[in-house]
Structure formats: C-alpha cells, structure tokens
Amino acid sequence: MKLEKLVGDRFKERPSDCQIDSHALMIRGGYMKYMANGIFSSYMPLKRITRKIEQIIREEMDAIDGQEVSFPVVMPASLWQESGRYESVGAELLRFSDRGKQPMLLGMTHEEASVHLVREYANSYTKYPFMIYQIQTKFRDEARPRGGLIRVREFTMKDAYSFHTSQEDLEEYYYRCHKAYERIYARAGIPEVISVASDSGMMGGSVSHEFMLLTPVGEDSIAICPHCGYRANMEAAESIIRNERDAESLPLTEVSTPDCHTIEEVCGLLKTAPEKSCKAVVFQRNTDDSYIVLFIRGDLDVNETKLTNHLGCAIHPAVITEDCGLAAGFIGPVGLNAKATVLYDKSLENTNNLVCGANKEGYHFTGLDISRDVGEAEYRDFAKIIEGGICPECGDSSVTISRGIEVGNIFQLGTKYTKSMNMTYLDKDGNVQIPIMGCYGIGVGRLAASVCEAHHDDYGPIWPMAIAPWQVHICAVRSDDEKVKAAADKLYGDLQAAGVEVIYDDRNVRAGVMFSDADLLGVPLRVVVSPRNLEEGIYELSSRDKSISEKITPEKAVERLRELIAEMTALPKE
DSSP states (O other), X not given: OBGGGOOSOOOSSOOTTOOSHHHHXXXXXXXEEEEETTEEEEXXXXXXXXXXXXXXXXXXXXXXXXXXXOOOSEEEHHHHHHHTHHHHSOTTSOEEEOTTOOEEEEOSOOHHHHHHHHTTTOOBGXXXXXXXXXXXXXXXXXXXXXXXXXXXXXXXXXXXXXXXXXXXXXXXXXXXXXXXXXXXXXXXXXXXXXXXXXXXXXXXXXXXXEEEEEOTTOSEEEEEOTTTOOEEETTTOOOOOOOOOOSSOOOOEEEEOTTOOSHHHHHHHHTXXXXXXXXXXXXXXXXXXXXXXXXXXXXXXXXXXXXXXXXXXXXXXXXXXXXXXXXXXOOOSTTOOSSEEEEEEGGGTTOOSEEEEEEETTEEEEEEOHHHHOTTOOEEOOBOOOTTOBOTTTOOBOOEEEEEEEEEEEEEEETHHHHHTTOOEEOTTSOEEOOEEEEEEEEHHHHHHHHHHHSEETTEEOOOTTTOSOSEEXXXXXXXXXXXXXXXXXXXXXXXXXXXXXXXXXXXXXXXXXXXHHHHHTOSEEEEEOHHHHHHTOEEEEETTSSOEEEEOGGGHHHHHHHHHHHHHSOOOO
C-alpha cells in the first residue's frame, strides 16, 4: 500500500471533543470519522485492524466447537415479545414500524434470534451440546456515547450462544469459553485483561463475568482484593460492613437543624461523623412514579444496580413534591408516614446513636437505635463497596477500587430465553425438557480502541504485531533522490513478494512529516531508507515501541524483518 493513496487525513492537533487518548489518536491518525453521536465511519487502517481481531476471534471460537451463523439486523417485535424483553428493555432498543405498519426493531443483542434459529432443530437430547456465533453490526441507542469506540451506538460485536442439557455441561463449556477469551486478549496484545464477577443486567442469568482492561479512563469501577484475588464489578460486589454498637444507647432526641439538608451539613452542625448517621436516598419507579425510600449509613453510596435488581424494575432519582409526604433533607425512619416502599441497607444493622431525619422541616433526631426504634426493619445489601472495604471472599479489609474498560462478557443464562420462547427437547427417557443457555460477547471496535488505550505514547498508537494495520512501514526520506527511490521501491517489492504486509511512504515531504504520520499509524516495524543510510550501505530498522534499533544491510533486510515479525507475533509460552 502506498501511503500517498491512503484515504484519510492525519494531523497533529488533538481534537477538543476527544476525552480519552485512544479516541483522539484514532481521529488524528485517520482511522475513523464522526458521523453522528456514537456513530463512526472506518477508514482503511481501522478496518484492517478490526478484520484481524475478527479473525482471531473466529479461530478461537472455532477451536471450542463454535459454528458461525448470521442473524438479521432487523427483527420483528413479535420475537422479543415472546421473551418479554420488547416491553422490559428501555429506550436503548430502537423500535420502528415497516411499510406494512408491523412493529420492528434493530438488534442490540440476539438471544431471541438464536433461540428462533435452533428451536425446531434441537428437539432431541442427541443434538446437544452446541454453540453458534456471529460477528455482526448491532445498534444500541446508548444515552451517553463517549470515548470514541469505547461506548457507541452502532458497533460490531461477536456474540455466541451455547445450548446444553444440564447445568454441569454449561459450566464446563463456560470454563472453556473463559479460557478462549483469555487467549483472544493475549493474541490481540492485551494479556493483562482480567475477568471479574459482574451483574447480568437485562441479559438475565445467575452467573456472569466481565473481562476488564484496567485503565484510569475506564467507565467501570472494579473491586479487587490483592490478598486473595477476588475481583468483581462494583455493580455486583457485595458490600460488607461490620458495625460496633456503642455500649449505651442514648434516647431518641429531636434537635433543631435549620438549613441543614445534607449529611455533611447535619454532621458538621452536630459534630458527629458521617458513619454515625442514617441518610435517606429517594427514587421513583419508572413505571408509575411511586416512591422508594432507601435508608443507608451516611458515609456510603447506593448501588442502583442492586436496588433495581431487588425491585425488578427501572428507577430514577425522585422528584420530591410538596404533596408526597416527604420532607426533603429531613427524611428519617421514625415517624415516616409517606406512601412509599421503605428499604434498609445492611450497613445500618447493629447500629445505635445515629443521627437521622425527623420527617419535619428543620429537625433531625439524635440517638437513633435501629433495632429499638425501627423494629420492623429488614436489611439487604444496597450499598457500593468502598476502598478499604471488607473482601467478600477472604474477609480482609483490603479491597481496592480500580477503573476498567469492559472488553467482553460471558453469561450463564439458564432457561430465561428457552423457557419463555417454548424451546424444548426430548431427553433419553422421552420426557420434555428445557435446554440451558450460555451467552458470550466481545465488541470488536471497543477491543481495538482498548488496545490503543493500553499501548500508545504521545505520538500515536503502538499496535501489537498480531492486529497492526501493516507489519512494516517503509519511509523513503528524500524520495526525489534516484538511489533512495530505487532502493525503497525494491524493498517494497521484495517484502510484498515475501508476503509481508507493508505500507510505503515515498511522498516528497519533510522527514518530520513522514515520521509523524508513521507514529500515528503505529506500525510495529519501521525501515528508513535515506541518502545518508545508503552511503553507509544500510537501512535503519526500528520498532514503534523503541525496543529495537539497528542497522541492516539491504541484502538481509527481508530476512531480518520476517524474523522479527515471527518473534513479535508469537505468544509467550504459558
């Protein structure tokens, strides 16, 4: 490929609307172009990268007995009505009607389509187990796209679906797929990806894991225990609080707290620590705007995912009106008469002498003893795990919170979709049974952006050899020099004949411009052909990550480059 023919501009300035480095570098380097919010077109370099990622994924899915299929992008609403998700999924699902006024949708995920494809075929236990997968464009009407390809609305994804006759068989295959995912990330150049326990969300199922690339710009928070290796997404991590009661419970006393609406203001006035307070966090159900009042220890935050899972419906922060019976900023568990669902977090268990709202404007209580004053309280885990919190696995107060980008997920779906869509089979005794499903997803574009986020410098991406757009970048400095042009042309032809993927810059531009473009393209190996080098009878060979810098003779150039390509493609032995 001649660089002068490469469609797409490269430039030095960082775009002002790019929040993270990978987004900025992929715009600057001519990898993609913004079309609409969360929707991008891809130029050739990005297309070559994602094609290689897709091939790695295909090879690993085929190695665990996957069969590639293709599902429609557009599906009838009736398919999702069978599973119940047409109504339960929110605005992320793009719904529309065709010319015949039939309700349709754009696929954001394909569990329903996978069941539809195989439910007539897989009617006997002899057909199980099996796994089908696809790599396809999807659309999710994401409310807040961000980070370039990290969170988009239109995306390419590999999604796989396995079908089993027993939970044991599913778990065995789930483990195989987990190992396959580890190989995919290692081959793509980010072996540091970790798996964490996660919340299944709208996918359903009881067991799920997310694969996370730890990075400060990640959109997810990960709870990690350095002692025992426990890892979980904050949405799914259990919050464990050990409270020690004061020796004596003080009487419940009403105190004046004028103009104090927040925990910080109240505790500052009463000179008490936030952990010795009980705060109310109020939500409303999306379905009917009914109120939910959740009481939690004052120093903790509510985990909305846990709350949503408990309630079984979507929620939003409450709008407290004058007639709802709630005194905003002064809500407490004693004497609460508002019509609302009242819940208690486990962080309040075994507590006394707390500060809480008195359900009266301008007043709070001191001396709250939950077990004495709110005898009907039932405690559940609704809190976010905290830095230095108790590890749910080993019990040490050692939890750290890191940020991460989700680059894949796997779910044990169980019978959520097969049961609702009436997929059955006959077992060996002739009895009707419902198959058990697993689901396994990887976002291709997000994975490419994550690799860029993990491997770059101030000048551009540093692509791993396995997914780089090209393997070798030839820079012909002073291509107007006949000897330089002839030598570079020959090297270009020899590398192509040897099957090496090469991009060749023979433009008559300054060396600084040439090298800047080379940095933005991030090709692993670079060969510089210049008048000075030819006088020495050599080419300059370097690697994009600066680990290699050597001089090679023209006669040995192809051999040396092929040797390095093989070394940089090979995975370290386990």
